[in-house]
Amino acid sequence: MNKTRNSASIWQRFYKRNSYYHKDLEFLAKHLIPSDVSVLEIGCRGGEIISCLPNKVKVGVDWDDSLLALARKRSKKGTFIPLTEMKRRLKGKTFDYILISHAFSYIADVQKFIELLRDFSHSDTRIIVVYFNFLWKPVLDLSENLGLKLPSYKEPNWLTGTDTDNLLSLESFEKIGSGSRFLFPFYFPLISEFINRVICQLPGINSLCLTHYSIYRPTPTAKDYSVSIVIPARNEAGNIQGILEKIPTLGTKTEVVFVEGGSKDNTWETIKKEVEDYRGELSIQAFRQGSPKGKGNAVRVGFSRAKNELLMILDADLTVGPDELVKFYEAASLGKGEFIIGSRLVYPMEKQAMRILNYFGNKFFSVAFSFLLGQRIKDTLCGTKVILSRNYQKIVKNRHLFGDFDPFGDFDLIFGSAKLNLKIIEIPIRYKERTYGKTNISRFAHGLLLLKMVAFAAKKLKFV
Structure with a gap:
């Protein structure tokens, strides 16, 4: 989230350093989002997730111009626009899926931003919010101090799942599902995959995972059907x-x-x-x-x-x-x-x-x-x-x-x-x-x- 001219190179360095985690995040997006829907990603960084999705209509939004330039270079099939221009350039458009991966951590007024998302949602839209498990905060803070994690340019919002549910509910979105994954952040062939795909899904252990996600839909209104x-x-x-x-x-x-x-x-x-x-x-x-x-x-x-x-x-x-x-x-x-x-x-x-x-x-x-x-x-x-x-x-x-x-x-x-x-x-x-x-x-x-x-x-x- 650094807004200096070097932010793209810094992001690439830490993306490579933590590529195992980022690849798992990209896999999660492909698993949750059907391939034939339109997608809007908030906080698209260097366009890694957008580029891995096979969807035809996909738009990435970020607030860092150098990261957007990197995203455009990486993905020729995606559209990437600055956050400040999102409302104007996407006016009248709605999306089937809106992906928000860790972006709520750096938005000053999350509720106001969710209100804006209503303009880009239709009755069947799904919003996927990905966030870190608060239990991992000491580990992530230590990793940042040791230079193992991308440094934050300001103290992030540490929203819990309950906080996120409440904010979306206030803006007329209801939760329909949630999940957790990724327990072991180091890659060792076979061992890491077994832990992160099998062991981490077991009851009790699942709540300890690093990555949590929740899925929401617009609160429906009554309608008569044939x-x-x-x-x-x-x-x-x-x-x-x-x-x-x-x-x-x-x-x-x-x-x-x-x-x-x-x-x-x-x-x-x-x-x-x-x-x-x-x-x-x-x-x-x-x-x-x-x-x-x-x-x-x-x-x-x-x-x-x-x-x-x-x-x-x-x-x-x-x-x-x-x-x-x-x-x-x-x-x-x-x-x-x-x-x-x-x-x-x-x-x-x-x-x-x-x-x-x-x-x-x-x-x-x-x-x-x-x-x-x-x-x-x-x-x-x-x-x-x-x-x-x-x-x-x-x-x-x-x-x-x-x-x-x-x-x-x-x-x-x-x-x-x-x-x-x-x-x-x-x-x-x-x-x-x-x-x-x-x-x-x-x-x-x-x-x-x-x-x-x-x-x-x-x-x-x-x-x-």
């Missing part, structure tokens, strides 16, 4: 009878999309009869699932045919009552969450609603997912889920990141939402006993597949 309710159905003829009369109308308009998955009973014929006999306000579509089979593919077929803004999944076994969907719509409409999951493990269940092995399996995956996602998820396998169509399309674009072997579609949506930094919330529901047919889930075969998916996600989301 709704598509997708009902995957296989061997559910007895539950389909009369189902349309039980479904509430939601939002500006509601459609129901049936996807029949190769039933051995007369599910398809029952669906057709329900559609023919219905005279209510719902609009209805019905499709037969092709190959591959399975609920996950059925949901994808339904979502691809859905015409409305807000997508919902309602299992045809009706173990979650259609009337529960009102709660999900209200939460989505008020902006409480961007990916909303039902939780069956809060209220008491009916006696035969969930077999004992399934219950403990759900508990296990709840713990595993809570650890992987960095937030408490009580029930990962509840079929009732809600997401905006525009966010689902983003998940589809990034599906290759987590593979294509989820037979249920639950983890596909959860992992995809987490990767997109969507706000995930749960809504407790009453879980009922099935009144017709039997579950399509194989406890052991599908349980092993779920374990494989958890391991795969751990590598992609947590131990990176």
